[in-house]
Amino acid sequence: MTAASGPVFSLREIPFSHRGSWFAFSPVVAEKTYAQDVHLVSHQTGMHPILRLVPTADTVVTATPHQLTWSGDDGRIDLAYETADTVRLRGSGLGLRLLAADPVLTPFSGPYFYQDPVDGSSVFTVYQTGRRYRVSLLSGRAEPIGAQALGTAERGLDLPGDEPWEIAVEEYETARAPYASEVPFDQVVKAARAEFDAFTAAVAPWRSDRTPAAELAAYVLWSATVRPAGFLTRPAVLMSKHWMDKVWSWDHCFNSIALADGLPDLAWDQFQVVFDHQDAAGALPDSVTHSEILYNFVKPPIHGWALRRLRPLADDDLAGTYRLLERWTRFWLDARRAHGRELPHYQHGNDSGWDNATTFDPERLVETADLAAFLVLQMRELARLATEVGTPEAAGDWSQAADRMRDALLAELWDGARFVARGAHSGRTWSSSSLLDLMPIVLGEELPAPIREALATRIERHLTAFGLATEAPTSPHYQDDGYWRGPIWAPSTVLIEDGLRRAGCVGLADEISARFRALCEKSGFAENFDARTGEGLRDRAYTWTASAYLILAAEHERRRL
The missing domain is CATH 2.70.98.10 (Beta-galactosidase; Chain A, domain 5)
Structure with a gap:
């Protein structure tokens, strides 16, 4: 209101x-x-x-x-x-x-x-x-x-x-x-x-009666921002000032993108805030907050995907940005690939960000198609950065590494109809009804046309009146308040919408964007939403949800104009 x-x-x-x-x-x-x-x-x-x-x-x-x-x-x-x-x-x-x-x-x-x-x-x-x-x-x-x-x-x-x-x-x-x-x-x-009006004008200058939730989305971000203290050594947007009062190592990317056009310094702080705690192996922490840093899990490497959209913010230190992203990528290549395997693995659903997704029901250490796809995008971004910092040989190496991983993804995890997951120990494969299995659509134009079309068809089966259910509503494992086993989430929506658009599936991308924006206008900025009713679930003031609304609304307004 x-x-x-x-x-x-x-x-x-x-x-x-x-x-x-x-x-x-x-x-x-x-x-x-x-x-x-x-x-x-x-x-x-x-x-x-x-x-x-x-x-x-x-x-x-x-x-x-x-x-x-x-x-x-x-x-x-x-x-x-x-x-x-x-x-x-x-x-x-x-x-x-x-x-x-x-x-x-x-x-x-x-x-x-x-x-x-x-x-x-x-x-x-x-x-x-x-x-x-x-x-x-x-x-x-x-x-x-x-x-x-x-x-x-x-x-x-x-x-x-x-x-x-x-x-x-x-x-x-x-x-x-x-x-x-x-x-x-x-x-x-x-x-x-x-002060609040100035913030809103910066992050949502395009707002109008067509985007009725823009001011409230801006307030959720503005009010959840904390000054440097404790382990957060720069201004940071917490995920919430309810109980989800941390910065998780993929949530921050969406907040950074939402802030980038109007408040580039604050946006770059959001991207960098978890890299401040990158460990000796190159891994990012699972989460950071005032008095705690957790390394027992990680989060998915969407940072190359995000950096494609944040690229101008890195101009002041391209070499430093390249080193941070390189170390994060090498962590996956060196520490998360079984001997003789091209594809990396998660050690738990928590590593993927989709904590309890049904993809991880058969086994916990799993090679998944989304992880490979994210790393392909990340290595493409490293190749671009390497070219810009004047190391063409490294750029060539990263391009070849991205090609190898993309080819392995298609050869080893595409079964002709869908992507499967593979146990890192057992080597056996399986499929699920989780939207996570469809996340390789983020590769967009890199995918062969038949695979793009097949993924788009399956994604559409997850689309309810309110948005993309994380578990197919027809699945026996679907739960209305099942965390990643049914509810609609902001990050999966933004990633898939972007991938579909780059894959040429513009109509479906437009529909996903419109339904999620309408959902936020109806139900606010909850951590996730009941896919059948649109009711907000869990923490009700979640910043990556507000950021997703701002990202999608800004892009829609730009396309409209």
């Missing part, structure tokens, strides 16, 4: 936050866990509800990108970000209790609450995040509750509603100067709105 002041959204679906901030305001306090009250939830060291915001009367909560409002019969409370780590709240005719979200305090959990004798502020120091949350009274009066209390006593601040009041809440480390600001609240709101 869009109002004159910008899109209006439900906090149960999308948290209220601000570009650069590590915290948000939401009733979602854990995976699929919804509290009665809005909470301040921090994403430093994980997802942690910190403060509970409890109005003293019944209210209706309204969220727009620049302001959060509680409205009651006799008054209202407004909240807006002044900076990435500071919010302002004011109340008129309505009181607020600001309470520790966790009532239990031990030496290793929970918030400790005290009144600071230096500046008179109220401070929560929280074990889970290792941060402090300072509340400074700007006007009105406040009564502390349970200051310095231990055990399970309620702790916090009571702001009576019998007179207007205003506070500032800050997240910081150990100490900072007493809060001071001469900026009035209305100006704080105006500045927040201007």
Whole structure:
């Protein structure tokens, strides 16, 4: 829904936050866990509800990108970000209790609450995040509750509603100067709105009544962006400021593409952010977040495919980009090919990004057609980069390696009617009803025409009224909320739409794009969607879904014009 002041959204679906901030305001306090009250939830060291915001009367909560409002019969409370780590709240005719979200305090959990004798502020120091949350009274009066209390006593601040009041809440480390600001609240709101409007104008200058979800998609990206901290050493777009608060090593590619035209520096940061943690073998981590880097799995090598679309962003360091992509590719060629085999393998469905796809039901270590196809594209991109950095011999080597892998893919995994998977240990082959088996369409014009046509026909069987089901709806393994065994996902949609278009199947590509865009306009930007009903599933504020909408909508508008 869009109002004159910008899109209006439900906090149960999308948290209220601000570009650069590590915290948000939401009733979602854990995976699929919804509290009665809005909470301040921090994403430093994980997802942690910190403060509970409890109005003293019944209210209706309204969220727009620049302001959060509680409205009651006799008054209202407004909240807006002044900076990435500071919010302002004011109340008129309505009181607020600001309470520790966790009532239990031990030496290793929970918030400790005290009144600071230096500046008179109220401070929560929280074990889970290792941060402090300072509340400074700007006007009105406040009564502390349970200051310095231990055990399970309620702790916090009571702001009576019998007179207007205003506070500032800050997240910081150990100490900072007493809060001071001469900026009035209305100006704080105006500045927040201007910042969001500028972001939206940059990433979706083409938006119109034909793209009604564009502003909200931009907000999902803007609000999920965090400033450098912890292991994220550059501005990063988290997948969500709900529980999926990480950067996974293929999700980031879609966010980068969505940002590339309007915000190239931020886009390039998104592409590079996981390469900052490339290991000695050349592998990218499975995921990175504030306080954790995981290497137990990897993600598919779609980075060459993505770089084809991001190519101008690499101009400042072509040689460096070439080295990063080369090391990532050699990881697959050196560490993920069984002896004597041309085709590489995944060690688990998680490596593919399609965690529980039915392709992996018979065995876990599997040579799949999608992996080979991605690497063919990646080696083609390496050949182009090698030419541009002045190493024609390397360019020739990469072109020949891409030819060999493409030829092996067609000779070994195409059975005349469809692509099959092959066990890395057993050597046996099988087929499934997963859309993953059709992903080689990303090779586009590189595929022989009969294979393109066969793949397009099978892809069409996955197309429901809302988009591409990841498991064929006629399959006995199909599940409405089966993760990669049925629901519609953004990345598979974008990859297949792009491959079909390059394969000359423009009509089908147009239909897939249109249905996914309509799905987002109906159901928002969920992690995935029920392929039969279009209902949003799992995390409901997922950035790669918002990015997919922006990518497809921008391309559609360009084609229309």
